[in-house]
Amino acid sequence: MSGILNGMRVVEGSAFVAVPLAGMTLAQMGAEVIRFDRIGGGLDAGRLPVAPSGQSLFWAGMNKGKKSIAVDMRSERGRELITQIITAPGEDAGLFLTNLRVRGWMDHETLSQYRKDLIMVTLTGDRHGRPQVDYTVNPALGIPHITGPQGSADPVANALPAWDLIAGNLCVSSLLAAERHRLRHGVGQDVELALKDVAAATLGHLGMIGDAVVNADERGKAGNALYGAYGQDFVCADGKRVMIIGLTDRQWRGIVKATGTQAQMQDLSTRHGANLMDEGTRWSLRDDITAILKPWFAARRVAEFAEDFNAAGLTWSEFRTTRQALAYDPDLSTENPMFDMLQQPGLGTFPVPQSPVQYSQMRRQAAQPAPALGMHTEEILGDIVGLPDREISKLFDLGVVESPAFSAVRPAA
Amino acid sequence: MSGILNGMRVVEGSAFVAVPLAGMTLAQMGAEVIRFDRIGGGLDAGRLPVAPSGQSLFWAGMNKGKKSIAVDMRSERGRELITQIITAPGEDAGLFLTNLRVRGWMDHETLSQYRKDLIMVTLTGDRHGRPQVDYTVNPALGIPHITGPQGSADPVANALPAWDLIAGNLCVSSLLAAERHRLRHGVGQDVELALKDVAAATLGHLGMIGDAVVNADERGKAGNALYGAYGQDFVCADGKRVMIIGLTDRQWRGIVKATGTQAQMQDLSTRHGANLMDEGTRWSLRDDITAILKPWFAARRVAEFAEDFNAAGLTWSEFRTTRQALAYDPDLSTENPMFDMLQQPGLGTFPVPQSPVQYSQMRRQAAQPAPALGMHTEEILGDIVGLPDREISKLFDLGVVESPAFSAVRPAA
Numbered sequence: 001m002s003g004i005l006n007g008m009r010v011v012e013g014s015a016f017v018a019v020p021l022a023g024m025t026l027a028q029m030g031a032e033v034i035r036f037d038r039i040g041g042g043l044d045a046g047r048l049p050v051a052p053s054g055q056s057l058f059w060a061g062m063n064k065g066k067k068s069i070a071v072d073m074r075s076e077r078g079r080e081l082i083t084q085i086i087t088a089p090g091e092d093a094g095l096f097l098t099n100l101r102v103r104g105w106m107d108h109e110t111l112s113q114y115r116k117d118l119i120m121v122t123l124t125g126d127r128h129g130r131p132q133v134d135y136t137v138n139p140a141l142g143i144p145h146i147t148g149p150q151g152s153a154d155p156v157a158n159a160l161p162a163w164d165l166i167a168g169n170l171c172v173s174s175l176l177a178a179e180r181h182r183l184r185h186g187v188g189q190d191v192e193l194a195l196k197d198v199a200a201a202t203l204g205h206l207g208m209i210g211d212a213v214v215n216a217d218e219r220g221k222a223g224n225a226l227y228g229a230y231g232q233d234f235v236c237a238d239g240k241r242v243m244i245i246g247l248t249d250r251q252w253r254g255i256v257k258a259t260g261t262q263a264q265m266q267d268l269s270t271r272h273g274a275n276l277m278d279e280g281t282r283w284s285l286r287d288d289i290t291a292i293l294k295p296w297f298a299a300r301r302v303a304e305f306a307e308d309f310n311a312a313g314l315t316w317s318e319f320r321t322t323r324q325a326l327a328y329d330p331d332l333s334t335e336n337p338m339f340d341m342l343q344q345p346g347l348g349t350f351p352v353p354q355s356p357v358q359y360s361q362m363r364r365q366a367a368q369p370a371p372a373l374g375m376h377t378e379e380i381l382g383d384i385v386g387l388p389d390r391e392i393s394k395l396f397d398l399g400v401v402e403s404p405a406f407s408a409v410r411p412a413a
Numbered sequence: 414m415s416g417i418l419n420g421m422r423v424v425e426g427s428a429f430v431a432v433p434l435a436g437m438t439l440a441q442m443g444a445e446v447i448r449f450d451r452i453g454g455g456l457d458a459g460r461l462p463v464a465p466s467g468q469s470l471f472w473a474g475m476n477k478g479k480k481s482i483a484v485d486m487r488s489e490r491g492r493e494l495i496t497q498i499i500t501a502p503g504e505d506a507g508l509f510l511t512n513l514r515v516r517g518w519m520d521h522e523t524l525s526q527y528r529k530d531l532i533m534v535t536l537t538g539d540r541h542g543r544p545q546v547d548y549t550v551n552p553a554l555g556i557p558h559i560t561g562p563q564g565s566a567d568p569v570a571n572a573l574p575a576w577d578l579i580a581g582n583l584c585v586s587s588l589l590a591a592e593r594h595r596l597r598h599g600v601g602q603d604v605e606l607a608l609k610d611v612a613a614a615t616l617g618h619l620g621m622i623g624d625a626v627v628n629a630d631e632r633g634k635a636g637n638a639l640y641g642a643y644g645q646d647f648v649c650a651d652g653k654r655v656m657i658i659g660l661t662d663r664q665w666r667g668i669v670k671a672t673g674t675q676a677q678m679q680d681l682s683t684r685h686g687a688n689l690m691d692e693g694t695r696w697s698l699r700d701d702i703t704a705i706l707k708p709w710f711a712a713r714r715v716a717e718f719a720e721d722f723n724a725a726g727l728t729w730s731e732f733r734t735t736r737q738a739l740a741y742d743p744d745l746s747t748e749n750p751m752f753d754m755l756q757q758p759g760l761g762t763f764p765v766p767q768s769p770v771q772y773s774q775m776r777r778q779a780a781q782p783a784p785a786l787g788m789h790t791e792e793i794l795g796d797i798v799g800l801p802d803r804e805i806s807k808l809f810d811l812g813v814v815e816s817p818a819f820s821a822v823r824p825a826a
Contacts, residue, residue, distance in 0.1 A: 004590045004602075016660075021618060025583075029590050043661050048641030048693055049624035049632070057620035057627070058641075064618075108773070127749060131664075131728040135639045139646070139656050140742065142735030144637070147572040148561060155654065155732050157637040157646070159560040162575035165615060169582030170438075174770045176589035177417045177442050181772075183596075189417075190773035196744055197751050201766035202578060203735060204752075205434060205477075207470035209745070211462035212736045214470070214761035219462070219735070224557070224570040226548045228461030228471075233552070233568070241568065243552050247429075248456050251544075280461055315544040319568050322555030322616060322632070323625045329553065331609055332622070336540060338610050339617075348627035353614035357587045359594075360521070360603035 002363045003030010009093040010175070011036065011086045012066070013106070015043035017134070017161050018123050018195065019099040020062035021168035022175070027065035028355035028365060034067045034380060036082055039402045041070075041373050055346040063370035064352065069381075070374030070402040077400050079105050084385045087115035094188070095179060097171060099123040108190035117188040119178045121171050126196040134161040137199045142208075150223045167198040225286055229279035230255075232290050233319065234297035242302060244293075245315040249277055254314045258305070259296045268292065326351075340367035374403040415776045416443010422506040423588070424449065424499045425479070426519070428456035430547070430574050431536050431608065432512040433475035434581035435588070440478035441768035441778060447480045447793060449495055452815045454483075454786050468759040476783035477765065482794075483787030483815040490813050492518045497798045500528035507601070508592060510584060512536040521603035530601040532591045534584050539609040547574040550612045555621075563636045580611040638699055642692035643668075645703050646732065647710035655715060657706075658728040662690055667727045671718070672709045681705065739764075753780035787816040 008031040012023035020035070027033040037045070047058040069085070072078040083105065086096045094115045101124060104110060108120045125132030135157065138144060144155030170193060178189040203209050211219060224233040230246035246252035256265050265276055268288050274281045282289065302318060309316055325332045332351070334341050339351035352367040381387045381401065395401045421444040425436035433448070440446040450458070460471040482498070485491040496518065499509045507528050514537060517523060521533045538545030548570065551557060557568030583606060591602040616622050624632060637646040643659035659665035669678050678689055681701050687694045695702065715731060722729055738745045745764070747754050752764035765780040794800045794814065808814045 057623035136730035139732040140730040172586040197769035204766035210470035213763035317549035317553040319552040350626035353617035356610035
C-alpha cells in the first residue's frame with residue numbers, strides 16, 4: 001500500500017451517501033477506515049441498486065477498501081467495544097466520522113473522556129439536528145424550480161444526490177484540516193456540519209442568494225442551456241443529441257467558426273445592437289443563437305463533425321445513457337487506468353473506480369472491493385481493542401459481534 | 414483570525430467553479446489564499462449572475478476572503494512574479510491550485526525547480542487534458558437521462574454545477590492530504606484530477622456502473638421520486654408542493670401513521686403479496702403508494718400538517734424558489750449564524766455564508782467579501798516577493814501589475 005494517507009486510521013459509523021463516501025474517499029487515499037455497523041447491517045445495507053442476488057451494489061460502491069465490524073450496539077459490551085475502537089491510541093488515530101447522531105455514549109463529550117484529542121466529524125440534516133436528506137434539502141432551497149424545460153412550472157429534482165456528494169467531500173477536508181491542527185496544537189475537535197447548511201452556503205458561493213436579493217427578475221428554468229453565457233443541446237441528423245459550450249470567448253468563436261455561421265451571428269448582433277462577445281448578451285439572446293445553429297446540427301450526423309470539433313478544441317459532448325457510455329466511452333472502461341475490472345461475489349464483474357486523484361510521488365492504488373459485513377470483526381477486536389482469542393470467541397458466542405466466517409460455521413439458530 | 418488552517422498559504426490560478434471554490438473553502442478555513450488573475454480579470458470576471466451595476470455576484474461568491482493580485486502574464490516579468498509567489502518559501506506555503514493548464518513556465522516541472530517540495534493540484538477537463546465542463550461531463554455519463562418526468566424521453570441537465578462542486582471539494586482534500594504527506598516525508602507532489610474522472614468514479618461509488626452492467630433493466634426517469642425506496646412530491650390544498658421521505662423503515666412507518674393510511678397500505682401489500690417494509694418493494698410499488706397518499710395531501714393545506722409532521726420527526730420539506738426560501742426559511746437568513754449580512758460596493762446587501770463547518774475549539778470566522786481585482790497587488794509584491802517600494806511603483810508604471818488603488822490615481826490612458 002502506498003496511499004498518501006498511509007498510517008491514518010479513521011472510524012466510521014454511518015449510513016447512506018455522504019459519510020460513507022467520506023470514509024471511502026479516505027480509504028482510497030490510503031487511510032485505514034473501519035466502518036462499524038449493527039449486526040445484520042446498517043440502514044443502507046440493502047440500498048438500491050441491487051444485483052440479481054439481492055445484494056446492494058450501492059453498499060459495495062460506498063464502502064470500497066474499508067474494514068467492517070458488526071456489533072450489537074444495544075448491548076453494553078457492544079457499546080464499550082465501539083468506544084474502544086473509536087478512542088484507541090495512535091498519533092494518527094482518534095478520528096471518527098458519523099451521521100448517526102447518538103446522544104450519550106456516542107457523542108463527542110462522552111467519547112472524548114476516553115481520548116481527549118478525539119476528532120469527531122458529525123454530519124446532521126439541518127443545523128437544528130432535524131432529519132433532512134438530499135431529496136428534501138434540494139427542493140427547500142430552490143434548485144428544482146430552475147431545473148427542466150424553459151417555461152414549465154413543474155419543479156424537477158436532481159437525480160444525482162449532489163448535496164450528499166458535496167457534503168461528504170467536505171467531511172473529508174474538515175477531518176483533514178482538524179487533524180492538521182491537532183498535530184500542531186494537540187487539541188481534538190467536535191466538528192459539525194449540516195447538509196442543509198452545506199447547500200445553503202453553496203447557493204451563496206454561486207451568487208444565487210445575491211441574485212435573488214438584488215435583481216428583480218427571478219431566475220427561471222432554461223432547459224439544458226448553460227446558465228449565464230452560451231451552451232445548448234442539439235439533436236443531430238442521426239438522432240443523437242450533443243451539448244456544445246460557448247462559455248468563454250474562445251469557445252464561442254470556435255462554435256461560430258466550426259458551423260460557418262459568422263454572417264448570421266453578425267446579423268443577429270446588428271439587429272439587436274448587441275455584442276455577442278459579451279457572455280451576458282449570449283445568454284439573453286440564446287434562443288436566437290440556437291435558432292441559427294439548430295439547422296446546422298439537424299443536417300449532420302455526429303460522425304460528420306466530431307473530428308473537426310475535437311481538432312478545433314471545442315468543448316462539447318454527446319448525450320449518452322450510462323449504459324451507452326459504458327459501451328462507447330473509453331473513459332468509462334479499463335482503458336482508463338482509474339478503473340479496474342473486479343469480480344465480486346454476489347455482485348458480478350464490472351469496472352470499479354479507484355480514486356480519481358493521482359499523486360506524482362505515489363503509485364496508483366488498485367481498486368478495492370467492499371468488505372462483507374463484519375468481515376474484519378475478529379482482526380479489529382484483536383489488533384485494535386487488544387482482546388485475546390478466548391474473549392473474542394466469547395463475544396461471538398454471546399452474539400455481541402458477528403462475522404460472515406463465524407456465521408458460516410455456526411449451527412443455524 | 415482563528416481559522417483551523419491558520420498559517421497555511423495557498424496560491425490559486427483559476428477560473429469558474431471548481432478551483433475557485435477549492436481556494437475559497439480553504440480561505441474560509443483560515444488559510445491565506447492568493448488568487449492571481451490577468452489584468453482586467455480572468456475568464457470568470459463577468460460570470461452571471463451579475464448585480465444591476467454589472468459586477469459579478471458569482472465572482473464575489475467564489476472568491477470570498479481571498480487576496481487578489483492582477484499581473485500581465487504575457488510579460489516575462491509578470492511570469493517571473495507569479496513564479497516567485499507560487500514558490501515563495503515557508504513551511505506552510507508552496508501550495509498551488511489551478512485549472513489553467515499552462516505548459517512551460519507554469520507547469521509542475523518548471524515551478525518545482527524553484528521550490529522542490531511544491532505541491533500543485535491541477536484540475537483538468539478529462540484525463541486526456543481535453544476541455545470538459547460540468548455541462549458536458551454530465552450528459553456524457555447519463556445523468557440527464559435519469560432526470561425529469563417518468564416516461565419522458567427528453568434528457569434534463571442539472572441546473573446545479575454538481576460535478577464542479579464535487580471536484581472543487583476533492584481538490585481541497587487532495588491538497589490537504591498531499592500537504593500532510595509533505596510534512597512527514599518532505600516531498601512535493603504534482604496532483605492531477607480530471608472533472609470527467611471525478612464524475613465517472615462517482616457513478617461507480619453510487620453503484621450505477623454495476624447496475625448498468627449486471628442488471629437487465631435500464632434505470633429510467635422517476636420524476637421527483639426518491640430513487641430506490643419511497644419518497645415523493647405532493648401538491649397540497651393550498652397549491653404548495655411538499656417532498657416526503659420514506660427511505661428508512663422508521664420514516665416509512667411515520668408517513669403511514671401520520672396519514673392514517675395503514676389499512677390501504679395493508680391492502681396494497683396483500684394484493685401484491687409484497688412487504689412494504691422492504692425498501693425495494695416500496696420503490697417498485699411507488700406509483701400505487703402515491704395513489705393512496707395523493708388524496709390525503711390534496712385535501713390539506715401545509716399549515717394543517719406541518720407541526721404534526723415535525724413533532725413525529727418525519728423527513729419532509731416544502732418546495733420553494735430560492736427567493737421564497739430567503740423570505741420564509743430562517744436557515745437562509747442571519748437567524749442562521751452561518752450567514753452574515755454584508756454590504757458590498759457595487760453588489761448590494763445580502764446574506765453571505767461563512768464555512769458551513771463548525772469546529773468546537775475554534776471561533777466561527779465571520780463571512781468575508783471578495784477582494785476587488787488586484788486589491789492586494791502591492792501587499793503581495795512587498796511581503797511575499799520582497800520587492801522594495803520603488804520597484805513596485807515601476808511595475809505599476811510599466812503595466813506589469815494593476816490594482817484598483819493605482820487605477821484610481823493614474824491619469825486615464
